[in-house]
Amino acid sequence: MLERNNVEVVTVKAAKVNLSTAADRLNARLLGSVAMYESEVKSERVAAAAERRAREGRFSGGMRPYAYEPDGRTIRDAEACHLRAAYERLLAGLSLAEVTRQLTAAGSTSSTGRPWTTSHLRTVLLSPRFAGLATHKGAIVGESEWPGVVDRETWETVRAILTDPARRTTPGNAPRHLLSGITFCARADCGRACRVSTTGGAGRARRLVYRCPRGHVIRSKALLEEYVTEVTLAYLEREGVRPLSAQEQVVTPARDTDLLRGRLEALAVDYAEGVVTREQFLAGTRTVRARLEEADRASVAATHARALSVMQGVPDLHVAWDGLDLDTRRAVMRALWRIELVPQPSGKSGVHPDGVRMTPAEGS
Ligand SMILES: [Zn+2]
Structure with a gap:
Protein backbone atom coordinates (compact mmCIF):
# COMPACT_ATOMS: atom_id res chain seq x y z
CA MET A 1 0.00 0.00 0.00
CA LEU A 2 2.87 2.31 0.85
CA GLU A 3 4.51 1.48 -2.47
CA ARG A 4 1.31 2.08 -4.42
CA ASN A 5 0.66 5.41 -2.80
CA ASN A 6 4.20 6.75 -2.90
CA VAL A 7 4.39 7.24 0.83
CA GLU A 8 7.74 8.10 2.29
CA VAL A 9 8.49 6.23 5.52
CA VAL A 10 10.76 7.55 8.23
CA THR A 11 11.26 5.10 11.13
CA VAL A 12 11.94 6.20 14.65
CA LYS A 13 14.98 4.04 15.30
CA ALA A 14 16.20 2.90 11.87
CA ALA A 15 16.96 5.22 9.00
CA LYS A 16 14.70 6.68 6.35
CA VAL A 17 13.00 3.93 4.32
CA ASN A 18 13.28 4.42 0.63
CA LEU A 19 10.94 2.45 -1.64
CA SER A 20 12.16 3.62 -5.05
CA THR A 21 14.29 0.63 -6.18
CA ALA A 22 13.89 -3.13 -5.87
CA ALA A 23 16.88 -3.32 -3.54
CA ASP A 24 15.43 -0.58 -1.33
CA ARG A 25 12.09 -2.38 -1.16
CA LEU A 26 13.81 -5.64 -0.26
CA ASN A 27 15.61 -3.80 2.48
CA ALA A 28 12.33 -2.29 3.74
CA ARG A 29 10.64 -5.69 3.79
CA LEU A 30 13.58 -7.16 5.67
CA LEU A 31 13.39 -4.36 8.21
CA GLY A 32 9.68 -5.10 8.65
CA SER A 33 10.31 -8.83 9.04
CA VAL A 34 13.03 -8.30 11.62
CA ALA A 35 10.79 -5.93 13.57
CA MET A 36 7.95 -8.43 13.47
CA TYR A 37 10.30 -11.23 14.54
CA GLU A 38 11.44 -9.19 17.53
CA SER A 39 7.88 -8.44 18.50
CA GLU A 40 6.85 -12.10 18.20
CA VAL A 41 9.81 -13.32 20.24
CA LYS A 42 8.91 -10.76 22.88
CA SER A 43 5.29 -11.89 23.09
CA GLU A 44 6.37 -15.54 23.22
CA ARG A 45 8.65 -14.64 26.10
CA VAL A 46 5.81 -12.78 27.85
CA ALA A 47 3.44 -15.73 27.36
CA ALA A 48 6.07 -18.20 28.59
CA ALA A 49 6.67 -16.04 31.66
CA ALA A 50 2.93 -15.88 32.34
CA GLU A 51 2.66 -19.65 32.05
CA ARG A 52 5.68 -20.17 34.32
CA ARG A 53 4.17 -17.77 36.87
CA ALA A 54 0.87 -19.67 36.74
CA ARG A 55 2.57 -23.08 37.07
CA GLU A 56 4.49 -21.81 40.07
CA GLY A 57 1.13 -20.72 41.48
CA ARG A 58 1.98 -17.04 41.45
CA PHE A 59 -0.51 -14.20 40.97
CA SER A 60 -0.52 -12.98 37.38
CA GLY A 61 -1.48 -9.43 38.27
CA GLY A 62 -4.31 -7.39 36.87
CA MET A 63 -7.51 -6.43 38.62
CA ARG A 64 -7.84 -7.01 42.33
CA PRO A 65 -9.53 -10.40 42.78
CA TYR A 66 -12.56 -10.49 45.07
CA ALA A 67 -11.71 -11.38 48.70
CA TYR A 68 -7.99 -10.51 48.23
CA GLU A 69 -5.88 -7.36 48.51
CA PRO A 70 -4.41 -5.92 45.26
CA ASP A 71 -1.31 -8.15 45.70
CA GLY A 72 -3.62 -11.12 45.00
CA ARG A 73 -2.22 -13.03 48.01
CA THR A 74 -3.47 -11.35 51.17
CA ILE A 75 -7.02 -12.27 52.09
CA ARG A 76 -9.43 -9.38 52.67
CA ASP A 77 -11.35 -10.78 55.63
CA ALA A 78 -14.69 -9.00 55.24
CA GLU A 79 -15.08 -10.13 51.61
CA ALA A 80 -13.81 -13.64 52.37
CA CYS A 81 -16.53 -13.96 55.03
CA HIS A 82 -19.24 -13.00 52.52
CA LEU A 83 -17.80 -15.44 50.01
CA ARG A 84 -17.66 -18.34 52.48
CA ALA A 85 -21.27 -17.64 53.45
CA ALA A 86 -22.24 -17.76 49.76
CA TYR A 87 -20.56 -21.18 49.28
CA GLU A 88 -22.21 -22.49 52.46
CA ARG A 89 -25.68 -21.35 51.42
CA LEU A 90 -25.35 -22.96 48.00
CA LEU A 91 -24.30 -26.19 49.72
CA ALA A 92 -27.34 -25.85 51.94
CA GLY A 93 -29.51 -25.95 48.84
CA LEU A 94 -30.38 -22.28 48.44
CA SER A 95 -30.72 -21.00 44.89
CA LEU A 96 -28.09 -18.75 43.35
CA ALA A 97 -30.66 -15.95 43.08
CA GLU A 98 -31.43 -16.24 46.78
CA VAL A 99 -27.72 -16.26 47.71
CA THR A 100 -27.21 -13.13 45.58
CA ARG A 101 -30.11 -11.39 47.33
CA GLN A 102 -28.73 -12.28 50.74
CA LEU A 103 -25.23 -10.99 49.87
CA THR A 104 -26.69 -7.71 48.65
CA ALA A 105 -28.85 -7.46 51.77
CA ALA A 106 -25.71 -7.94 53.88
CA GLY A 107 -24.14 -4.91 52.16
CA SER A 108 -21.65 -6.88 50.06
CA THR A 109 -20.61 -5.69 46.59
CA SER A 110 -18.28 -7.06 43.90
CA SER A 111 -14.55 -6.20 43.94
CA THR A 112 -15.24 -3.12 41.79
CA GLY A 113 -17.92 -1.93 44.20
CA ARG A 114 -20.80 -2.75 41.87
CA PRO A 115 -23.91 -4.59 43.11
CA TRP A 116 -23.78 -8.37 42.68
CA THR A 117 -25.64 -9.97 39.80
CA THR A 118 -26.35 -13.71 39.77
CA SER A 119 -24.20 -14.25 36.68
CA HIS A 120 -21.24 -12.33 38.11
CA LEU A 121 -21.51 -14.13 41.44
CA ARG A 122 -21.65 -17.45 39.57
CA THR A 123 -18.43 -16.59 37.70
CA VAL A 124 -16.74 -15.60 40.96
CA LEU A 125 -17.85 -18.76 42.81
CA LEU A 126 -16.62 -20.96 39.95
CA SER A 127 -13.13 -19.40 40.03
CA PRO A 128 -10.56 -22.06 41.10
CA ARG A 129 -8.60 -19.28 42.86
CA PHE A 130 -10.87 -19.56 45.91
CA ALA A 131 -9.87 -23.20 46.39
CA GLY A 132 -6.21 -22.18 46.24
CA LEU A 133 -5.72 -23.36 42.67
CA ALA A 134 -3.75 -21.58 39.95
CA THR A 135 -4.98 -21.56 36.36
CA HIS A 136 -3.45 -20.86 32.99
CA LYS A 137 -5.68 -20.20 29.96
CA GLY A 138 -8.67 -21.55 31.88
CA ALA A 139 -7.05 -24.85 32.93
CA ILE A 140 -6.02 -25.65 36.49
CA VAL A 141 -2.22 -26.00 36.54
CA GLY A 142 -1.57 -26.54 40.24
CA GLU A 143 -1.74 -25.18 43.73
CA SER A 144 -1.46 -21.44 44.16
CA GLU A 145 0.91 -19.53 46.41
CA TRP A 146 -2.08 -17.59 47.76
CA PRO A 147 -4.33 -19.27 50.31
CA GLY A 148 -7.81 -20.35 49.24
CA VAL A 149 -10.96 -19.00 50.84
CA VAL A 150 -12.74 -22.37 51.06
CA ASP A 151 -11.46 -25.95 50.99
CA ARG A 152 -11.25 -27.79 47.72
CA GLU A 153 -14.10 -30.15 48.66
CA THR A 154 -16.51 -27.23 49.14
CA TRP A 155 -15.41 -25.54 45.95
CA GLU A 156 -15.77 -28.69 43.86
CA THR A 157 -19.20 -29.49 45.27
CA VAL A 158 -20.41 -25.96 44.57
CA ARG A 159 -18.95 -26.18 41.08
CA ALA A 160 -20.85 -29.42 40.53
CA ILE A 161 -24.05 -27.75 41.79
CA LEU A 162 -23.62 -24.66 39.60
CA THR A 163 -22.68 -26.54 36.45
CA ASP A 164 -25.26 -29.32 36.83
CA PRO A 165 -27.27 -29.26 33.60
CA ALA A 166 -30.29 -30.57 35.49
CA ARG A 167 -30.23 -27.56 37.79
CA ARG A 168 -33.26 -25.49 37.00
CA THR A 169 -32.33 -21.83 36.82
CA THR A 170 -35.22 -20.56 34.72
CA PRO A 171 -38.26 -19.75 36.85
CA GLY A 172 -40.48 -21.19 34.11
CA ASN A 173 -39.36 -24.75 34.88
CA ALA A 174 -39.04 -24.52 38.64
CA PRO A 175 -41.94 -25.69 40.81
CA ARG A 176 -43.85 -22.65 42.01
CA HIS A 177 -45.81 -24.36 44.75
CA LEU A 178 -44.64 -25.68 48.09
CA LEU A 179 -46.06 -29.18 47.74
CA SER A 180 -46.57 -29.88 44.06
CA GLY A 181 -44.92 -33.12 42.97
CA ILE A 182 -43.99 -34.05 46.54
ZN1 LIG B 1 -55.22 -40.68 42.84
Whole structure:
Protein backbone atom coordinates (compact mmCIF):
# COMPACT_ATOMS: atom_id res chain seq x y z
CA MET A 1 0.00 0.00 0.00
CA LEU A 2 2.87 2.31 0.85
CA GLU A 3 4.51 1.48 -2.47
CA ARG A 4 1.31 2.08 -4.42
CA ASN A 5 0.66 5.41 -2.80
CA ASN A 6 4.20 6.75 -2.90
CA VAL A 7 4.39 7.24 0.83
CA GLU A 8 7.74 8.10 2.29
CA VAL A 9 8.49 6.23 5.52
CA VAL A 10 10.76 7.55 8.23
CA THR A 11 11.26 5.10 11.13
CA VAL A 12 11.94 6.20 14.65
CA LYS A 13 14.98 4.04 15.30
CA ALA A 14 16.20 2.90 11.87
CA ALA A 15 16.96 5.22 9.00
CA LYS A 16 14.70 6.68 6.35
CA VAL A 17 13.00 3.93 4.32
CA ASN A 18 13.28 4.42 0.63
CA LEU A 19 10.94 2.45 -1.64
CA SER A 20 12.16 3.62 -5.05
CA THR A 21 14.29 0.63 -6.18
CA ALA A 22 13.89 -3.13 -5.87
CA ALA A 23 16.88 -3.32 -3.54
CA ASP A 24 15.43 -0.58 -1.33
CA ARG A 25 12.09 -2.38 -1.16
CA LEU A 26 13.81 -5.64 -0.26
CA ASN A 27 15.61 -3.80 2.48
CA ALA A 28 12.33 -2.29 3.74
CA ARG A 29 10.64 -5.69 3.79
CA LEU A 30 13.58 -7.16 5.67
CA LEU A 31 13.39 -4.36 8.21
CA GLY A 32 9.68 -5.10 8.65
CA SER A 33 10.31 -8.83 9.04
CA VAL A 34 13.03 -8.30 11.62
CA ALA A 35 10.79 -5.93 13.57
CA MET A 36 7.95 -8.43 13.47
CA TYR A 37 10.30 -11.23 14.54
CA GLU A 38 11.44 -9.19 17.53
CA SER A 39 7.88 -8.44 18.50
CA GLU A 40 6.85 -12.10 18.20
CA VAL A 41 9.81 -13.32 20.24
CA LYS A 42 8.91 -10.76 22.88
CA SER A 43 5.29 -11.89 23.09
CA GLU A 44 6.37 -15.54 23.22
CA ARG A 45 8.65 -14.64 26.10
CA VAL A 46 5.81 -12.78 27.85
CA ALA A 47 3.44 -15.73 27.36
CA ALA A 48 6.07 -18.20 28.59
CA ALA A 49 6.67 -16.04 31.66
CA ALA A 50 2.93 -15.88 32.34
CA GLU A 51 2.66 -19.65 32.05
CA ARG A 52 5.68 -20.17 34.32
CA ARG A 53 4.17 -17.77 36.87
CA ALA A 54 0.87 -19.67 36.74
CA ARG A 55 2.57 -23.08 37.07
CA GLU A 56 4.49 -21.81 40.07
CA GLY A 57 1.13 -20.72 41.48
CA ARG A 58 1.98 -17.04 41.45
CA PHE A 59 -0.51 -14.20 40.97
CA SER A 60 -0.52 -12.98 37.38
CA GLY A 61 -1.48 -9.43 38.27
CA GLY A 62 -4.31 -7.39 36.87
CA MET A 63 -7.51 -6.43 38.62
CA ARG A 64 -7.84 -7.01 42.33
CA PRO A 65 -9.53 -10.40 42.78
CA TYR A 66 -12.56 -10.49 45.07
CA ALA A 67 -11.71 -11.38 48.70
CA TYR A 68 -7.99 -10.51 48.23
CA GLU A 69 -5.88 -7.36 48.51
CA PRO A 70 -4.41 -5.92 45.26
CA ASP A 71 -1.31 -8.15 45.70
CA GLY A 72 -3.62 -11.12 45.00
CA ARG A 73 -2.22 -13.03 48.01
CA THR A 74 -3.47 -11.35 51.17
CA ILE A 75 -7.02 -12.27 52.09
CA ARG A 76 -9.43 -9.38 52.67
CA ASP A 77 -11.35 -10.78 55.63
CA ALA A 78 -14.69 -9.00 55.24
CA GLU A 79 -15.08 -10.13 51.61
CA ALA A 80 -13.81 -13.64 52.37
CA CYS A 81 -16.53 -13.96 55.03
CA HIS A 82 -19.24 -13.00 52.52
CA LEU A 83 -17.80 -15.44 50.01
CA ARG A 84 -17.66 -18.34 52.48
CA ALA A 85 -21.27 -17.64 53.45
CA ALA A 86 -22.24 -17.76 49.76
CA TYR A 87 -20.56 -21.18 49.28
CA GLU A 88 -22.21 -22.49 52.46
CA ARG A 89 -25.68 -21.35 51.42
CA LEU A 90 -25.35 -22.96 48.00
CA LEU A 91 -24.30 -26.19 49.72
CA ALA A 92 -27.34 -25.85 51.94
CA GLY A 93 -29.51 -25.95 48.84
CA LEU A 94 -30.38 -22.28 48.44
CA SER A 95 -30.72 -21.00 44.89
CA LEU A 96 -28.09 -18.75 43.35
CA ALA A 97 -30.66 -15.95 43.08
CA GLU A 98 -31.43 -16.24 46.78
CA VAL A 99 -27.72 -16.26 47.71
CA THR A 100 -27.21 -13.13 45.58
CA ARG A 101 -30.11 -11.39 47.33
CA GLN A 102 -28.73 -12.28 50.74
CA LEU A 103 -25.23 -10.99 49.87
CA THR A 104 -26.69 -7.71 48.65
CA ALA A 105 -28.85 -7.46 51.77
CA ALA A 106 -25.71 -7.94 53.88
CA GLY A 107 -24.14 -4.91 52.16
CA SER A 108 -21.65 -6.88 50.06
CA THR A 109 -20.61 -5.69 46.59
CA SER A 110 -18.28 -7.06 43.90
CA SER A 111 -14.55 -6.20 43.94
CA THR A 112 -15.24 -3.12 41.79
CA GLY A 113 -17.92 -1.93 44.20
CA ARG A 114 -20.80 -2.75 41.87
CA PRO A 115 -23.91 -4.59 43.11
CA TRP A 116 -23.78 -8.37 42.68
CA THR A 117 -25.64 -9.97 39.80
CA THR A 118 -26.35 -13.71 39.77
CA SER A 119 -24.20 -14.25 36.68
CA HIS A 120 -21.24 -12.33 38.11
CA LEU A 121 -21.51 -14.13 41.44
CA ARG A 122 -21.65 -17.45 39.57
CA THR A 123 -18.43 -16.59 37.70
CA VAL A 124 -16.74 -15.60 40.96
CA LEU A 125 -17.85 -18.76 42.81
CA LEU A 126 -16.62 -20.96 39.95
CA SER A 127 -13.13 -19.40 40.03
CA PRO A 128 -10.56 -22.06 41.10
CA ARG A 129 -8.60 -19.28 42.86
CA PHE A 130 -10.87 -19.56 45.91
CA ALA A 131 -9.87 -23.20 46.39
CA GLY A 132 -6.21 -22.18 46.24
CA LEU A 133 -5.72 -23.36 42.67
CA ALA A 134 -3.75 -21.58 39.95
CA THR A 135 -4.98 -21.56 36.36
CA HIS A 136 -3.45 -20.86 32.99
CA LYS A 137 -5.68 -20.20 29.96
CA GLY A 138 -8.67 -21.55 31.88
CA ALA A 139 -7.05 -24.85 32.93
CA ILE A 140 -6.02 -25.65 36.49
CA VAL A 141 -2.22 -26.00 36.54
CA GLY A 142 -1.57 -26.54 40.24
CA GLU A 143 -1.74 -25.18 43.73
CA SER A 144 -1.46 -21.44 44.16
CA GLU A 145 0.91 -19.53 46.41
CA TRP A 146 -2.08 -17.59 47.76
CA PRO A 147 -4.33 -19.27 50.31
CA GLY A 148 -7.81 -20.35 49.24
CA VAL A 149 -10.96 -19.00 50.84
CA VAL A 150 -12.74 -22.37 51.06
CA ASP A 151 -11.46 -25.95 50.99
CA ARG A 152 -11.25 -27.79 47.72
CA GLU A 153 -14.10 -30.15 48.66
CA THR A 154 -16.51 -27.23 49.14
CA TRP A 155 -15.41 -25.54 45.95
CA GLU A 156 -15.77 -28.69 43.86
CA THR A 157 -19.20 -29.49 45.27
CA VAL A 158 -20.41 -25.96 44.57
CA ARG A 159 -18.95 -26.18 41.08
CA ALA A 160 -20.85 -29.42 40.53
CA ILE A 161 -24.05 -27.75 41.79
CA LEU A 162 -23.62 -24.66 39.60
CA THR A 163 -22.68 -26.54 36.45
CA ASP A 164 -25.26 -29.32 36.83
CA PRO A 165 -27.27 -29.26 33.60
CA ALA A 166 -30.29 -30.57 35.49
CA ARG A 167 -30.23 -27.56 37.79
CA ARG A 168 -33.26 -25.49 37.00
CA THR A 169 -32.33 -21.83 36.82
CA THR A 170 -35.22 -20.56 34.72
CA PRO A 171 -38.26 -19.75 36.85
CA GLY A 172 -40.48 -21.19 34.11
CA ASN A 173 -39.36 -24.75 34.88
CA ALA A 174 -39.04 -24.52 38.64
CA PRO A 175 -41.94 -25.69 40.81
CA ARG A 176 -43.85 -22.65 42.01
CA HIS A 177 -45.81 -24.36 44.75
CA LEU A 178 -44.64 -25.68 48.09
CA LEU A 179 -46.06 -29.18 47.74
CA SER A 180 -46.57 -29.88 44.06
CA GLY A 181 -44.92 -33.12 42.97
CA ILE A 182 -43.99 -34.05 46.54
CA THR A 183 -47.50 -34.77 47.82
CA PHE A 184 -49.15 -38.02 46.71
CA CYS A 185 -52.57 -39.54 46.31
CA ALA A 186 -53.09 -42.03 49.19
CA ARG A 187 -55.18 -44.47 47.11
CA ALA A 188 -53.26 -47.73 46.89
CA ASP A 189 -54.18 -48.19 43.21
CA CYS A 190 -53.01 -44.66 42.36
CA GLY A 191 -50.20 -43.03 44.38
CA ARG A 192 -49.67 -40.34 41.78
CA ALA A 193 -48.03 -36.99 42.61
CA CYS A 194 -50.49 -34.14 43.15
CA ARG A 195 -50.23 -30.86 41.24
CA VAL A 196 -51.84 -27.48 41.60
CA SER A 197 -54.84 -26.71 39.45
CA THR A 198 -57.83 -24.39 39.60
CA THR A 199 -61.33 -25.29 40.55
CA GLY A 200 -64.65 -23.45 40.64
CA GLY A 201 -65.93 -21.40 37.74
CA ALA A 202 -69.58 -21.44 36.60
CA GLY A 203 -70.80 -19.00 39.21
CA ARG A 204 -68.38 -20.12 41.90
CA ALA A 205 -65.12 -18.39 42.79
CA ARG A 206 -62.04 -19.94 41.22
CA ARG A 207 -59.62 -21.38 43.75
CA LEU A 208 -56.22 -23.05 43.64
CA VAL A 209 -56.19 -26.69 44.78
CA TYR A 210 -53.80 -29.64 44.94
CA ARG A 211 -55.30 -32.46 42.94
CA CYS A 212 -54.37 -36.02 42.05
CA PRO A 213 -54.21 -36.24 38.24
CA ARG A 214 -57.06 -38.81 38.33
CA GLY A 215 -59.19 -36.66 40.62
CA HIS A 216 -59.20 -39.00 43.66
CA VAL A 217 -58.17 -36.24 46.05
CA ILE A 218 -58.54 -32.49 46.02
CA ARG A 219 -57.38 -30.07 48.70
CA SER A 220 -57.36 -26.28 48.99
CA LYS A 221 -53.81 -25.09 48.20
CA ALA A 222 -53.74 -22.33 50.82
CA LEU A 223 -55.20 -24.49 53.60
CA LEU A 224 -53.04 -27.53 52.87
CA GLU A 225 -49.81 -25.51 52.72
CA GLU A 226 -50.69 -23.75 55.96
CA TYR A 227 -51.51 -27.03 57.70
CA VAL A 228 -48.39 -28.88 56.51
CA THR A 229 -46.16 -25.92 57.42
CA GLU A 230 -47.62 -25.70 60.92
CA VAL A 231 -47.14 -29.42 61.52
CA THR A 232 -43.58 -29.21 60.21
CA LEU A 233 -42.55 -26.24 62.34
CA ALA A 234 -44.18 -27.76 65.43
CA TYR A 235 -42.29 -30.99 64.73
CA LEU A 236 -38.96 -29.15 64.33
CA GLU A 237 -39.60 -27.14 67.51
CA ARG A 238 -40.33 -30.32 69.42
CA GLU A 239 -37.63 -32.57 68.00
CA GLY A 240 -34.98 -30.00 67.18
CA VAL A 241 -33.05 -30.13 63.94
CA ARG A 242 -30.74 -33.12 63.84
CA PRO A 243 -27.12 -31.97 63.33
CA LEU A 244 -25.44 -33.24 60.17
CA SER A 245 -23.50 -36.45 60.64
CA ALA A 246 -19.80 -36.35 59.76
CA GLN A 247 -20.58 -38.46 56.70
CA GLU A 248 -23.26 -36.08 55.46
CA GLN A 249 -20.86 -33.18 55.86
CA VAL A 250 -18.13 -34.67 53.72
CA VAL A 251 -20.23 -36.48 51.16
CA THR A 252 -19.81 -35.05 47.66
CA PRO A 253 -22.00 -37.34 45.61
CA ALA A 254 -22.18 -34.87 42.73
CA ARG A 255 -18.68 -35.88 41.75
CA ASP A 256 -19.52 -39.59 41.90
CA THR A 257 -22.48 -39.18 39.59
CA ASP A 258 -20.36 -37.11 37.16
CA LEU A 259 -17.83 -39.92 37.11
CA LEU A 260 -20.48 -42.57 36.49
CA ARG A 261 -22.13 -40.55 33.74
CA GLY A 262 -18.70 -40.28 32.14
CA ARG A 263 -18.34 -44.07 32.27
CA LEU A 264 -21.72 -44.53 30.60
CA GLU A 265 -20.61 -42.28 27.76
CA ALA A 266 -17.31 -44.12 27.45
CA LEU A 267 -19.17 -47.44 27.25
CA ALA A 268 -21.39 -46.09 24.49
CA VAL A 269 -18.33 -44.97 22.53
CA ASP A 270 -16.68 -48.39 22.99
CA TYR A 271 -19.82 -50.09 21.75
CA ALA A 272 -20.16 -47.77 18.77
CA GLU A 273 -16.53 -48.45 17.81
CA GLY A 274 -16.98 -52.20 18.19
CA VAL A 275 -14.55 -52.49 21.11
CA VAL A 276 -17.19 -54.24 23.23
CA THR A 277 -20.00 -56.57 22.20
CA ARG A 278 -23.67 -55.72 22.57
CA GLU A 279 -23.93 -58.09 25.59
CA GLN A 280 -20.93 -56.51 27.28
CA PHE A 281 -22.34 -53.05 26.57
CA LEU A 282 -25.76 -53.92 28.04
CA ALA A 283 -24.27 -55.61 31.11
CA GLY A 284 -21.90 -52.68 31.63
CA THR A 285 -24.60 -50.03 31.38
CA ARG A 286 -26.84 -52.01 33.75
CA THR A 287 -24.14 -52.02 36.43
CA VAL A 288 -23.27 -48.36 35.96
CA ARG A 289 -26.94 -47.35 35.92
CA ALA A 290 -27.60 -49.16 39.19
CA ARG A 291 -24.65 -47.41 40.80
CA LEU A 292 -25.79 -44.11 39.33
CA GLU A 293 -29.22 -44.50 40.90
CA GLU A 294 -27.57 -45.26 44.22
CA ALA A 295 -25.35 -42.18 43.94
CA ASP A 296 -28.34 -40.05 42.97
CA ARG A 297 -30.20 -41.21 46.06
CA ALA A 298 -27.17 -40.37 48.23
CA SER A 299 -27.00 -36.98 46.55
CA VAL A 300 -30.67 -36.28 47.26
CA ALA A 301 -30.24 -37.36 50.89
CA ALA A 302 -27.23 -35.07 51.32
CA THR A 303 -29.11 -32.14 49.79
CA HIS A 304 -31.99 -32.76 52.17
CA ALA A 305 -29.70 -32.93 55.17
CA ARG A 306 -28.07 -29.67 54.15
CA ALA A 307 -31.46 -28.00 53.65
CA LEU A 308 -32.41 -28.96 57.20
CA SER A 309 -29.12 -27.60 58.49
CA VAL A 310 -30.28 -24.12 57.43
CA MET A 311 -32.92 -24.40 60.16
CA GLN A 312 -30.42 -25.50 62.78
CA GLY A 313 -30.01 -23.40 65.91
CA VAL A 314 -32.26 -20.54 64.81
CA PRO A 315 -34.19 -18.97 67.73
CA ASP A 316 -37.53 -18.52 65.94
CA LEU A 317 -38.40 -21.18 63.38
CA HIS A 318 -41.34 -19.24 61.96
CA VAL A 319 -39.13 -16.25 61.18
CA ALA A 320 -36.45 -18.51 59.71
CA TRP A 321 -39.05 -20.31 57.59
CA ASP A 322 -40.39 -17.04 56.20
CA GLY A 323 -36.85 -16.14 55.16
CA LEU A 324 -36.30 -19.31 53.12
CA ASP A 325 -36.85 -19.46 49.40
CA LEU A 326 -39.29 -21.93 47.87
CA ASP A 327 -36.58 -24.41 46.79
CA THR A 328 -35.24 -24.70 50.32
CA ARG A 329 -38.71 -25.05 51.88
CA ARG A 330 -39.48 -27.82 49.43
CA ALA A 331 -36.15 -29.51 50.24
CA VAL A 332 -36.99 -29.37 53.97
CA MET A 333 -40.44 -30.89 53.32
CA ARG A 334 -38.95 -33.71 51.27
CA ALA A 335 -36.26 -34.30 53.86
CA LEU A 336 -38.85 -34.75 56.61
CA TRP A 337 -41.99 -36.25 55.16
CA ARG A 338 -43.77 -38.40 52.72
CA ILE A 339 -47.06 -36.53 52.39
CA GLU A 340 -50.19 -38.33 51.20
CA LEU A 341 -53.70 -37.02 50.71
CA VAL A 342 -56.48 -39.38 51.79
CA PRO A 343 -59.70 -39.21 49.75
CA GLN A 344 -62.50 -37.32 51.51
CA PRO A 345 -66.23 -37.27 50.72
CA SER A 346 -66.40 -36.12 47.12
CA GLY A 347 -66.03 -32.45 46.40
CA LYS A 348 -64.76 -31.54 49.86
CA SER A 349 -61.44 -29.68 49.61
CA GLY A 350 -61.17 -28.46 53.19
CA VAL A 351 -58.18 -29.70 55.17
CA HIS A 352 -58.78 -32.11 58.01
CA PRO A 353 -55.88 -33.80 59.89
CA ASP A 354 -57.36 -37.24 59.01
CA GLY A 355 -57.19 -36.33 55.34
CA VAL A 356 -53.45 -35.62 55.33
CA ARG A 357 -51.00 -38.40 56.10
CA MET A 358 -47.50 -37.17 56.97
CA THR A 359 -45.08 -40.08 57.46
CA PRO A 360 -41.47 -39.36 58.47
CA ALA A 361 -39.28 -39.78 55.39
CA GLU A 362 -36.66 -42.51 55.35
CA GLY A 363 -33.45 -41.50 57.05
CA SER A 364 -34.80 -38.37 58.73
ZN1 LIG B 1 -55.22 -40.68 42.84
